[in-house]
Amino acid sequence: MTYRSIFVHADDSEACDRRFATAVRIAQAFPAQLKAAYLVPTSQMTPFASAVLRGDAKDRWFRQTAEAHDAVRERFRVVATEAGIAEHIWAAPRGDPLAAGVMHARYSDLAIVGQPPRDEPTAAFAAELANAVVTGSGRPVLFVPYIGSQKTLGERVLIAWKDSRESARAVADALPFLKGAKKVHALAIMQDDNADAQELRAEQEVGSFLKRHGVDATVRRLVAPDIEAGELLLSQASDLGSDLIVMGGYSRPRLSQLVWGGVTSVMLASMTVPVLMSH
16 A cells, blocks of 8 residues: 555645645655645635625736636646656636545545644634545545644654544554654553453554554553543654654534544644544
8 A cells, every 4th residue: 555646735825835845745755646726715706795896806806816826836836846746736626625625635545734723814714624624535634734744754653543443544544654664653542541351452453453564563551531632642742753643533523513523623733743634
């Protein structure tokens, strides 16, 4: 298993360049086709705006929107060309940008999006896109933090292990990274020290699974009754010098929406290194 096609979310934000840099690095390493899709909440003029804007204002809106798109497309072309990515593709899909994000991710081996920003105009859209791609695409999603990636990526990996479908999927999806890593830690965080037989068996099984794929991982359990699991994972990542976290992406239904589970929410809000999630 490897990554042969990578999708990266493109938009007008400053963080987009950091996503491009991470995507190019991964595309070089495997190597892989690289596709960028320009997905912004204002890509289409609403019927209401079209009705109330005067001709000159409407023309100015279209011109500014086209200029913003062209600037990002050129930055992508330059960074991909300079990195020697033989096959790089630009897409500017029309219609619902969330549906387009899910579609492009679904037909790629790996999707790359940004950590949803705080207190920015695009924060709500970024969070919706992250939720849609993780829960709807069926593909692993690599989140790039605000600060970008470190000098290394995937050399020292921390797996947030849990005996669950999402966690098992994330480990399998991350194998291309895990096989090339210098050090892999699989960490299970328990609320107390009363692990049952299935949980203990699961810890042994994930170690055996990784070993069969040539990954020598250290599997251990931590008990954290007085600290949030997400905060402990981030602390452990810092202590271990991890440059990638692998975990299941958990959500729970609330009426007609999906909202993130506790650990997933903490990670998305406070990640300091890239996080690969699978749902």
